[in-house]
Amino acid sequence: MWAENGICELTPNSEIQNRIHALKKEMAEADIHFSIIMGNVDLFYFSGTAQRGLLVVPLEGDPLLLVERDQDRARRESPLPVTPISSQRDVGSILAERGILRGRGAMELDILPVSTYNRLLGILGVDSCTDLSPLVRAVRMIKSEFEITQMKRSGEIMDAVFFRAGEVIKEGMREIDVEAELTAEGRRHGHQGLLRMRGFNAEMMCLYVISGQAGTIPTAVDVTIAGLGVTPALPQGSSFKVIQRDQAIILDYGAGYNGYITDETRAFVIGTISEKFERSHEVAREIIEETAVFAREGTESTRIFEHALSRARDAGLEEHFMGYGKGKVSFVGHGLGLELNEMPVITPRHPQILKEGMVFALEPKFVFPGEGSIGVEADFIVRKERLERITSHPLDLFRL
Known part of the structure; x- marks a missing residue:
């Protein structure tokens, strides 16, 4: 063969x-x-x-x-x-x-x-x-079982990198140093090396390591947490910023196997973070867990967005949900497959009835200007009676 x-x-x-x-x-x-x-x-x-x-x-x-x-x-x-x-x-x-x-x-x-x-x-x-x-x-929006198998193998790479992250992240390391270590870990597990997006000037890194105030800097990229990057030529991603104690550290990783992409986010902290950040992470995690309970084939995608926004509003976090000010994005999830921005998009503007075989990432996140950002992201396969997670790594806030 x-x-x-x-x-x-x-x-x-x-x-x-x-x-x-x-x-x-x-x-x-x-x-x-x-x-x-x-x-x-x-x-x-x-x-x-x-x-x-x-x-x-x-x-x-x-x-x-x-x-x-x-x-x-x-x-x-x-x-x-x-x-x-x-x-x-x-x-x-x-x-x-x-x-x-x-x-x-x-x-x-x-x-x-x-x-x-x-x-x-x-x-x-x-x-x-x-x-x-x-x-x-x-x-392409409806994945076959062959495609789902490829995505689950991509998810295995995701799991390996996130489990390794807790051993790699150390106080005093630069964001880009953590990225280098974990990118290598992904490649050793078979990561294909790049991610694809559809659209003019659509570019995306495989791994974003973003800490503290670097997670609050808006940019042209249509994402909630973009990072500072290392050059205005590519204004996104990990930077030379040194990771410090008591600051939220975001790892937004895109794994890829045989063309198929998974995309998830986890939050880490060395030491402690404020109650506001703790609560925001808990709301983000609950949004994902609650969505997994009610969503399935036949659910309208706008209901997922409305539920997430309602939970953020009830927690007094609407102003910071999915960005802040002009940095806000209009979605809370997106389809996955051979590209990072496939259908369906989980937004209030484009209703889509979920069908079995759709795959999407749900990413409730919060941005606090001058302080930092926090959130979580998980990938789901739409089944007739439920949503099936692709990865096994917990959605917790990890304390190092």
């Missing part, structure tokens, strides 16, 4: 066929006759490989995997037949010969550069293509 050479398990042919079938169903409902997929994540999802090329899915007929580089590796990784191309210029003639360029086409317009889109239109000889991305995100 290819996996015997040090690579994670390959995506089974049955998975690929089910995904393509689901996409074709969405295409038929949207009156789309052929789709062209080029984004690495979507290409991997629908073909099992992320080698340079594109996947063409006609509404009628078999998909066509066109690979420029590396064709041999693509053949090892994908169960689909590989058609070699020397460059994108070959695509138009190949598709025309097979009669695919008929009717309405679609591409991933939320991630495709305008120059690439325009070049492909010229190659294909078509005037325009509609946006494929909403269909792709809808298909």
